[in-house]
Amino acid sequence: MYIEPKELLLKMKEHDFVYDTKVGKMVNKKYEEDKAYVFKILDLLYENFHRVRFVYDLSESVIGKGKWAVLISQKFAVADKRIPIPTVPFHLQYDGKINISIMAKHSYFMLIGFFQELDDEICVSLNFKNDEYRKIYKKLVENQTFV
Incomplete structure (x- = not known):
């Protein structure tokens, strides 16, 4: 199956998130x-895809110093299977600072400002639980076919 890299952003919307679980609803009001x-x-x-660079690793050695990055994870995709507790399904890294506790609403407004005020690219890591999409994403990142 071939999927345009840009479309993977929309495919992420088709899946359940930690927000859809009883634990997710209890922890996050x-x-x-x-x-x-x-x-x-x-x-x-998606609208600003020309400035998106897909990555697997949000470390400074991969994305660069002081860069912006977003991680969005499908339900339980980043959970340790030994501990059945969902980990953070979303986080924003801005100016090299990692913030996993910032609300998605605030992140959204920060990202609007990022796209309006800066010319930088943003690194995006999508973590699919679905094996097929995970393989497609991995292949894209490894081959850099989306650049």
């Missing part, structure tokens, strides 16, 4: 708002 804003972020990235 604003889960509906957070999920809606994660989807808005995916749309924003």
Whole structure:
């Protein structure tokens, strides 16, 4: 199966997130708002795809010093299978600072400012639980066929 790299951003919206679980709803009282804003972020990235670089690793050695990055993870895709607790399904890294506790709503507004005020690219890591999409994403990142 071939999927345009840009379309992977929209494919992420088709899957359940931690926000859809009982634990996710219990831990995060604003889960509906957070999920809606994660989807808005995916749309924003889609609209600005010419400035998106897909990566697997958000470390400084991969994305560069002081860069911006977003991680969006499908339900339980980043959970340690030995501990059945979902990990953070979304986080924003800005100016090289990692912030996993920032709300998706605030991140969305920061990203609007990023795209309006800066000319930099943004690194995006999509973590699919679905094996097929995970393989497609891995192949894209390894081959850099989207550049």
